[in-house]
Amino acid sequence: MGLSEWLYELKSGKEDVIFERIVENDQYYFDENLFQSKESREQFHFFIKDANRISTTLLLHEIKRRKMEETDFDVFRKVYDWFQYKLIVIYPETKIGASFFLFNSDNKKLVNILKYLDTGITDYNMRTMNEAAFKEYFPDESLAEKFLRKPSRHDQVPSKGILNFGNTLFELDYGKEGVEKIAKLMFQHGADESKYEYGEESDGTQRVIELLDVILNDDEDKVFVVDELDRSLHPQMTIRFVETFLKFSVEKTTQMIITTHESNLMDLNILRRDEIWFAEKDQDNNTKLYTLEKFKIRYDKVVSKDYLAGRYGAVPAFKDFEYVWGKE
Structure with a gap:
């Protein structure tokens, strides 16, 4: 067409x-x-x-x-405003965005979620610093000055900015004359007296932090599209994250659409048949989508086992290993 x-x-x-x-x-x-x-x-x-x-x-x-x-x-x-403000796409390479602002206050629910998802984080704080300490994080002072400088007359000046540099997540509060407050996000792990920066956390913990806004967002009618939810997450963490979202969204008009290779999520105790979709590539490399609902399976079926056995399609088709060596 x-x-x-x-x-x-x-x-x-x-x-x-x-x-x-x-x-x-x-x-x-x-x-x-x-x-x-x-x-x-x-x-x-x-x-x-x-x-x-x-x-x-x-x-x-x-x-x-x-x-x-x-x-x-x-x-x-x-319709345009819905796409701009209500549809949130989180790619595998997306770094922390709206989730960062959840740490602006003493958020006990946030801490409880981090504990519940077994990140090891038991508390956090926004540690303020002066400009001299901020500049020490940069190999070139002129680079730091770009973030601290007094804005020109034509600049659009945000009230707050997030800077992810190296291992550190900074919050920069701007006024008419430039940065008025600098703070960095630090994490506590149990009785350990050391405080850890965002980049010092494991990839899995960083991924959970990136996705916190999906669970704790209070804005109605939002749709979150998360590509490769399971990136850097343990299989059980992926399942627990989906279960947590479903519990938090019971009273909200919020939706999450994910892509994943985690077959254990195909559990009819977690998702309905019509909520599980497969993507299968044909010989012309065209991809078609179809739902588990079309198979009309029983609700006590172990879907993940049958999927890996190829019963529903959408699984890789490998050649015999001899093909690698040019043998028929």
Whole structure:
């Protein structure tokens, strides 16, 4: 069909088309009843034709970029804002982001979660420091100055910033004249008198810290997409993390979508059949998705065992080892 974009509204199990467009052929359709004014309909015609000239752009982005304030364009703003503020994608290489700000206060629930997930962390604190101590972390003082400098008149100055440098996580509080407060995150392990920096924790513990906002986030209607949840995590930790999320999200409209190679998560005591999906690659390297629900298995079935035996597909197909040596 070619490169395309579409938006539908679901009503009582029925799909109503808001718009559809196929970029290559400059084809499009939209529901004109969506617009109350003739001017809005004409503007939308212009926007969709203009967007078709740029194959790398989304129509939603073009409408947002033009800052349309008319009520007729509310639906597009709402959809765009959902993607921008409610859909959170966490990649395998994603480092700590929103989770960092959970450490800003004395958060007992946060400490309890870290203990429960067996990280060994029993407490934490934000240790303040002066600019001279901050500069000692950098091999070149001019690099530190870039983070401490007085912002220029044209700069967008954030109120707070996170800096991950080496083993250390810094919080920088900015004012009009530059940095006003510097603090670094430190962790306590039991009775050990030493304090540990973020980068001194194990890869598994760092991964858990990166994902804490998925569990403890209080914002409603968010969808977290976590690619390779099990990166650096023990298999039991991966399972425990999913179970913890499910317990914390019972009273919230929050969703987590994960990709993983951890077959032990295919447990019908944890997830429903329709919540487990497989990705299988065909001979043309196209990937298709299908759900465990299609197999209509019993609820007492050991899914992970049958999966590894190849009963549901989506497992690697290896050649005989002789193939490596050029033998048939």
